[in-house]
Amino acid sequence: MIRALIASLMLALTATLAFAHSENQGTTPADGATVTEVPELSMRFDDPMLIITVTLTSPDGTVDIERETGMEPGLEFRAAPATPLAPGNYTFGWRGMASDGHPMQGSFSFTVTD
Ligand SMILES: [Cu+2]
Structure with missing residues (x-):
């Protein structure tokens, strides 16, 4: 009974932190x-x-990008491809730290066509 109560409290706490x-x-x-x-x-x-690392990958490998925002935490992160992107599928991956100190990561993908 107590064990179940603790488990549900921890679940509630985890949900709060996620939000x-x-x-x-x-x-x-x-x-x-x-x-x-x-x-x-x-x-x-x-x-x-705080965005710590970013990578842009295509099926051919990693693509060079130039970071435009610095290493301080911000509401917006900006970077630019070092050279124009050839047609293909790309995935942008990032790792960072939220303002509550938790490590975060994510990615998004897009396609470049002629
Ligand atoms: Cu957090």
């Missing part, structure tokens, strides 16, 4: 979008997020 996390409010390009060019890669959050 406290910053949420990704959208990306450019949008997740799943098909675009003809990618002048900028950006992500928006509802609470400051």
